[in-house]
Amino acid sequence: MTIPPKTSRRDFMKVAAAATGGLFLGFNWAGAATEPMTLLSSGAPSPADINFNSYLSIAPDGVITIFSPNPELGQNIKTSFPMIVAEELDADWSKVKVIQAALDTKRFERQLTGGSGAIPHSWERLRKAGATARQMLMEAAAKKWNTSASSLTTSDSMVIHPDGKKLSYGELATEAATLTVPSDVKLKDRKNFKLIGKAINNVDNKDIITGKPIFGLDFYREGMLYAMIQRPSGFGMKIKSVDAAAAKAMPGIVDVIPYKNNVAILGKSTWQVMKARKVLKVEYEAESQIESTEDHDKLFKELLDKGEATVRRKDGDVDAAFKGAAKVVKSEYQCPFLPHAPLEPMNFFAHVKEEGVELIGPCQLPDNARNDVAKALGIAPEKITLELTRLGGGFGRRLKSDFVVEAAEVSSLAKAPVKLIWSREDDMTGGSYRPAVRYRFEAALDKDNNLIGYKLRGVGINAGNCTREDNFPSGAVDNLLIESVEHKSPITTGAWRAPITNFLAYAEQSFIDEVAMAANMDPVQFRLNLLDRAKQKPVGAIKYDIDRMKAVIQLAAEKSNWGKNKSLSQGFSVYFSHRSYVAQVAEIEMKKGVPELKKIIAAADCGIVVNLSGAYQQVRGGVVDGLGHAMYSRLTFKDGAADQKNFNSYRLIRMKEVPEIDVHFVDNGIDPTGLGEPALPPTGGAVANAFFKATGKRLRNQPFILQDEMKGVKLEEKM
Amino acid sequence: MANYKLNINGKTYEADVDADTPLLWVLRDNFGLLGAKYGCGIGQCGACTVHLGGTAVRSCSLPVSAIGTKKVVTIEGLSINGDHPVQLAWEEKDVAQCGYCQAGQIMSAAALLSKNPKPSEDQIQSAMNGNICRCGTYHRIREAVLLASNKIK
Numbered sequence: 028m029t030i031p032p033k034t035s036r037r038d039f040m041k042v043a044a045a046a047t048g049g050l051f052l053g054f055n056w057a058g059a060a061t062e063p064m065t066l067l068s069s070g071a072p073s074p075a076d077i078n079f080n081s082y083l084s085i086a087p088d089g090v091i092t093i094f095s096p097n098p099e100l101g102q103n104i105k106t107s108f109p110m111i112v113a114e115e116l117d118a119d120w121s122k123v124k125v126i127q128a129a130l131d132t133k134r135f136e137r138q139l140t141g142g143s144g145a146i147p148h149s150w151e152r153l154r155k156a157g158a159t160a161r162q163m164l165m166e167a168a169a170k171k172w173n174t175s176a177s178s179l180t181t182s183d184s185m186v187i188h189p190d191g192k193k194l195s196y197g198e199l200a201t202e203a204a205t206l207t208v209p210s211d212v213k214l215k216d217r218k219n220f221k222l223i224g225k226a227i228n229n230v231d232n233k234d235i236i237t238g239k240p241i242f243g244l245d246f247y248r249e250g251m252l253y254a255m256i257q258r259p260s261g262f263g264m265k266i267k268s269v270d271a272a273a274a275k276a277m278p279g280i281v282d283v284i285p286y287k288n289n290v291a292i293l294g295k296s297t298w299q300v301m302k303a304r305k306v307l308k309v310e311y312e313a314e315s316q317i318e319s320t321e322d323h324d325k326l327f328k329e330l331l332d333k334g335e336a337t338v339r340r341k342d343g344d345v346d347a348a349f350k351g352a353a354k355v356v357k358s359e360y361q362c363p364f365l366p367h368a369p370l371e372p373m374n375f376f377a378h379v380k381e382e383g384v385e386l387i388g389p390c391q392l393p394d395n396a397r398n399d400v401a402k403a404l405g406i407a408p409e410k411i412t413l414e415l416t417r418l419g420g421g422f423g424r425r426l427k428s429d430f431v432v433e434a435a436e437v438s439s440l441a442k443a444p445v446k447l448i449w450s451r452e453d454d455m456t457g458g459s460y461r462p463a464v465r466y467r468f469e470a471a472l473d474k475d476n477n478l479i480g481y482k483l484r485g486v487g488i489n490a491g492n493c494t495r496e497d498n499f500p501s502g503a504v505d506n507l508l509i510e511s512v513e514h515k516s517p518i519t520t521g522a523w524r525a526p527i528t529n530f531l532a533y534a535e536q537s538f539i540d541e542v543a544m545a546a547n548m549d550p551v552q553f554r555l556n557l558l559d560r561a562k563q564k565p566v567g568a569i570k571y572d573i574d575r576m577k578a579v580i581q582l583a584a585e586k587s588n589w590g591k592n593k594s595l596s597q598g599f600s601v602y603f604s605h606r607s608y609v610a611q612v613a614e615i616e617m618k619k620g621v622p623e624l625k626k627i628i629a630a631a632d633c634g635i636v637v638n639l640s641g642a643y644q645q646v647r648g649g650v651v652d653g654l655g656h657a658m659y660s661r662l663t664f665k666d667g668a669a670d671q672k673n674f675n676s677y678r679l680i681r682m683k684e685v686p687e688i689d690v691h692f693v694d695n696g697i698d699p700t701g702l703g704e705p706a707l708p709p710t711g712g713a714v715a716n717a718f719f720k721a722t723g724k725r726l727r728n729q730p731f732i733l734q735d736e737m738k739g740v741k742l743e744e745k746m
Numbered sequence: 747m748a749n750y751k752l753n754i755n756g757k758t759y760e761a762d763v764d765a766d767t768p769l770l771w772v773l774r775d776n777f778g779l780l781g782a783k784y785g786c787g788i789g790q791c792g793a794c795t796v797h798l799g800g801t802a803v804r805s806c807s808l809p810v811s812a813i814g815t816k817k818v819v820t821i822e823g824l825s826i827n828g829d830h831p832v833q834l835a836w837e838e839k840d841v842a843q844c845g846y847c848q849a850g851q852i853m854s855a856a857a858l859l860s861k862n863p864k865p866s867e868d869q870i871q872s873a874m875n876g877n878i879c880r881c882g883t884y885h886r887i888r889e890a891v892l893l894a895s896n897k898i899k
Contacts (some may be wrong), residue, residue, distance in 0.1 A: 080813035101844030101881045228840045235845035236836045237828040238781020238821030242846060245780040253775070278747060278764070297784075298764070298771040370785045370793055370880045372847045406833025419783070419846030420880050451786045640840045644883060648843055674878065682884045683871045 060490075062241045064247070064416065077200040079668045080151065081134040081161040082112050089184055090196035091118050094128040095709060096135035097145045098391050099231075100418035100425070101648075102703045103152065105143050106230045108153060110638055111146075114222045115157030115215060118196070119184040125230045130393040130413040132162040140391040141426050141522070143701030144604040150699050151214075160203070167203035168194045194227040198558060217635070217696055226640035231417065243374045243389035244448065245417040250445040251376065252281055253297050254437045255453070256291040259308055261667030262458065263517035266290065270308035272613055284440050289439045297448060313667075315517050320363075320663040321612040323488060325513055325535065327361065327465040334512035340496035342567045343506035348480030352471035356545045358533035362729045363661035364488075365461040367523055367668075371419020372454045377434035378444035383410040384435060385444075389418035396428035400435040406590075417563075422652075423522040427459055455677060456669045458663060459741030461523035462490035468538040471506075476546035478557065480506040485531070487513055489520040493527055498603060499576065500539065502569035503561035518664065525704040528604040533657060533729065536600040536712030540719065550599045550716065551584050571603040575632050578693050582630035583610035586691050596622070600709040600715025606700035608632040608693075611650065613713035615721040622721045622740060624686045627654070627713065631693040632693035633702040642702055650707030651694070655680025655710035658731050679731075679743075750810050754779065755823025764808045765811035772810050773820060781821035781849045785878070792877030795850035795857075796820045800859035802875075821849040832856045835894035836884060843881035851877045855891045863898045865891070 074090060076084040084092045093109035109125045112118075125401035130138060137148050161181055168186035169176040171194065180187045184196040190286040215221075234241050259265050269290050279299030284291045290309060294300040349355060369509045376389035377400075384404065390396045393413045418425055434447035449457065464487040471480030481504040487493035496509040523529060543553035555577060562573045580601050583589070589597060589612060596617070601610035629646050637643045659678040663670045669676035715726040724736035731737055752759045756775065761776040768787075773779040773796070782805050785793030789804035796805045797819040822828045832855045843850045851874065858865055858873040865873065870891045879887065 099844075101842075103843070112804065156813050224841070228837065229845075230840055232837045232840065232842060233828060233843045235865075236821075236833040238779075240780040242783070244784060247778070247780075296763075296771060296775040298767045298775070301787075302766075303766070368880060370791060370844070370878065372785075418844060420844045422880075426803075476842060496848040545862050639779070644840070644843060644886065647885055648882035651884060655882070673788055674786045675788060679878050679880065680882070681876075681878060682888065683883070685884045688885065 038353055064245055070589040079163065079450060080156050082156040083116070085160070085196050085200040087197045087200060088714065089119070089195050090122050091116070091184065091196065092124045092126060094126050094242070096128040096131070096138045098140040098389070098393065098415050098418055098421070098425075099127065100389070100391065100421040102140065102141055102145070102645065103229060103638060104140065105145060106227060107637045107641055108149065110222045110227055110314060111153040111228070112157040115154045115218055116161045117181040117183070118157075120222060120227070122184060126429060126578050127415055127417070129344065130397060132394055138393060140421060141423070143607065143703040143705060144562065147606055147697045147701045150721050154214050155212060158214055159209060162194055162209045162212050163203040163206050164199045164413050166206055167199040170202070193330070223635065223637050224639060226643075227638050228640065231538070241417045242419045243376070243387075244419070245370055246376050246387055246416060246446065248376065248378070251446050252293045252441060253295070253300050254291055254293045254434070254441070254445045254447045255300050255304055255450065256433055256437070256447070257292065257304060257309055258453070258457065259288055260311045261317065262664075263313055263317045263667045264311045264521065267310040269311040274303040274307040277306065278279055282441060283307065283439070286436065286440055289433070291440065291443065293441050293443070301450065312536070314595050317667040318518060319517055319665050319667075323463055327486050329360070330512045330514060331465060331467050333483060334486060336484060336510035336512045336727065337496050338508070338510045339492060340507065340509040340567070342504070344481055345480050345506045345508040348506035349469070349471045351473070352480060354472040354545055356470045356472070356542050358541060358725070358727060359465060360537060360539060360727050361465040362463060362530035362533070363663065364463045364518070365523060365656055365660055366455050366677070367422040367424035367459070368375055368454065368677070369418070369420025369422055369424055372451055373424070373449040374447060374455075375431045375434035376444070376446045377431070377526070379404065379436040379439040381433055383412065386411060386431060386435065387416065388418050388434070390428060391418070391421050391423075391425040393429065396431040399428040399432050402536045403432045404439055406434060413690035422524045423526065424459060429459070442718055451674070452672045455662070458519035459521035460518065461529065462493070462520040463488050464490055464493045466531070466534045467664065468534070470538070470542045470545075472542070472546055473505040476548065478504055478542060478546070482507070483509045483535075485511045487511065488516045488518065490527065493531065495531060496527060497570040499571055500557050500569060502565050502624055503557040503585060505566055507566070517667065525707045526603050528602065528708040529653070529656075529710070530729070532600070532602040532604070532708030533711030533715065536602065536709060537715045537725065537727070540599070540712070540716040541725070549590065551580060551589055554580055554599075554601060572608075575693075575695075576601060576603055577609045578695070579608045579610040579630045579632050582691055582693055583612050583628060586611035586630060586689065587614070587628040595625070596712045596717050596721035598720055600712035602705070602708040602717060604705045604708050607634070607702060607705040609706050611645070611708050611709040611713040613717040614712075615717040617721055621716060624714065624717070626687040626689065627710065628689045629706060630690070630691045630693065630696065631702065631706060632700075633705065634693050634695070634697040634700040642692070645702045646706040647688045649704070650688050650710050651685055652682060653707040653710030654714060655684070657714060657729050658684070660719040661730050733737050748811075750813070750816060752810070752813060753815065754818040755820060761810070763810055765791050765809060767810045768806050768814060769808045769810055769813060769818070770805040771795070773805060779820050779822055782847055782858060785847070790878075791847070792854060793847050793850040795853040795877065797853060797857055800857070803855045824852070830856060831897035832859065832890070832894040835890040835897060839886045839890040839893060841883050841886040843883055845896060847877060847879045851879065851887055855887070855894065857894055858891070859898060864895055
């Protein structure tokens, strides 16, 4: 881990100016109640601020500015990152100002949102950034007081002398910033944390609740054109001909530009562009195979039986184990395609000029977006600046930069600043979906009900490796075979919150429940026994931490009074994803023969919790996400086109459908291991297992609401 | 195109737009009032919720020509300093994750409480069920509506 080099104030201002491309102009019409969006260019610290490192500067009035480099999409990073810096700095949190940094690969490492990795990767770096500045402030105070820095303490942005006199960070900043940056600083003992572990409110709350323009779709630049793109009608289709005459003649339309396999419509307002799009005449033709959901259902069965599989993991002799088995359990699980459906549709601002390209908007991988634009336009990445707005959700969709490249291409063609907007229909039909997958599981039990063989074969559509071969129960079974088959389709797929595990966990944890039932074992005890076995006699590589997994299982069992309330049907599930562990218990109560989902209890181990408020909601939100999609959502295809095009036919979970959710954290003091995704995967399995306990019926396909097992069953709408 | 004079947040705004232009896009593109959000365009997600004559409406599906002299209130006009009881409750409960849906959620909640200051949990759920939160902050939304209800004496 290296500390970013100390830049001089002057260098820093150069960096800031280069990153923003000059003055930002906002709305200029009379009567507009809204201030322009606060970007780095307008929200940067005043020149009086003293810069300490990439992350923080301190003004003489004591205001501390902390830059948050990673894209904020609701994971609360814009609050949690600065908390970590402020903790080690011993800053007065009420005087901390947070600014979203523009893309700057020289100043920041891993400036992205994905893989639940921001805090685990930056934890030490952020702490050192705060601790280093604190040390320098203490040394500056020591000089003034003619004493040694080690005799001083700090609190609330003050350096304190043993005799009680104080100097504020603001008073010390100018002097402190001239001192040599210490190469080795002592970090706080966890027991002295004042901010970390507390519930700290989102730093953008005020802007959010007053409707300030902070999202990409809110960005406005005087003179910009609004643009939408008509794309091919389905996957495997291409545009055959375009008649743009009627669209071009519509009011407010500036141009209609066919390019590549797209038609760009540019105009003076969003609605005018949307209207013109309706009269644009486009004919399409097939360019490759055209697929429907019906074809996929047949394909899954064929490929499960005889598809060419890639062996992902093989332990022992599976054939022999199954031959000698006293009992064999076998079942299949299937999950549909899903769009990400963040509530803010894809959009980006681009201004391609001779001297360079300006990009402003919401994306999860800004560095990739810049490089992709550079490639598409044939220019050097150094000529491109990218500023981040807040993201109205991402869920993995904004890891791709297709919409950023589109904005730049259209700006380049139109020779104008352009804000590219996707409609909801574009978002639903535009691809990059969670892949559809079907799994076949088989388990062999010996006469004493020991699990002696385990097979998993997954078939995915553009899913790559749809297994996680080294995850539980691998390592706990002597004879094991995990393989995957991939069908290549024109339907595009991408990472979707907790990629692969968002459906694999449901399938696997449901199947483990089936095996526990076949073995006449309590499902919690069954899992604990397997983990004990993996600990005592590990088979092959084990890439999960057995003790951490056991601890979340035990915590969830304890908090749910597992098995003790006979009027409740409880279902259990546990999963390791990314770097963290989450166990969940779903509780269904039968009311007059109708199962009612009452509660989900979640126990999470993400290491040290940075922000209790954010973390608690991150787990609850993950559970709601996992429940909603397992229960209600699917995307189907007819002749290469998505059937569900908006929220009238594509169902997302709503308030009435959400049960009570309790959240508990394991307190083990290890460095943070991430929480953006890990709470989602276990939910589907916990609910399906509770449903089985309540009704004796297995939910082997998602969405649950459409399964035969749910016929005549009403999951009551209850909070 | 026709000229429309609208009473929004107590001020008069004017726009030359087509009669079928949804209020949402007039607010956003013509008046620079960007608090109401575009989520679906068909009145299904509630991100665009504003008040029309005191009632919560989906501005994405409301043509500008249908408004007439009725008063429009957007999130920007809900309070002067962001201190409407609903806004304060949202802040106190730390409701938002990504935040995109929250202006619409707040407008739905404020309309509910203006008509029914002490709603039951069922009434809250019915009033709020048209607003989707993709991040899943529903528990805190419900808690914040209850808190706001307590703040309104």
